[in-house]
Amino acid sequence: MAVGLTPFRHRRTRLLSRASLIALWLLTTVVSVVELQGQSRALLAAAHTPDAWIAPLILAGAGLDLTLGLALWRWHRRWVYLSAGLAMLGMTLVGTLLLPDLWLDPLGRLSKNLPIAALLLILHEDAPA
Secondary structure (H helix, E strand, C coil): CCCCCCCCCCHHHHHHHHHHHHHHHHHHHHHHHHCCCCHHHHHHHHCCCCHHHHHHHHHHHHHHHHHHHHHHHHCCCHHHHHHHHHHHHHHHHHHHHHCHHHHHCCCCCCCCHHHHHHHHHHHHHHCCC
8 A cells, every 4th residue: 555545453553542532531521520610610701601501511511521531432433433523523613603712722722623633533434333
């Protein structure tokens, strides 16, 4: 095969890729809950979210993150990567609509989703149906 066309089949690379995404979603779950009254609340407040909605929205997001992290841990299937990609895309769109300045964040609050999307696509293509 030509350089650059080698299938993404290397087991250790796939495992490391999956592990990094699992850690991302599980750590995001923990951080969202730990920062329920801190940074998480401040972000939603900056987006003029009604105060009564803030905690439920954060907890719902943390629940989604937990579900995705556990699904990635449990299954190497296309539907898992597609679900994670759609959730990430949805969260990115909401973040962009509510706080477009997050794209300018030096720590990459939204821009980090671009390599995550690429990694999800690679894993999706490698996974069995």
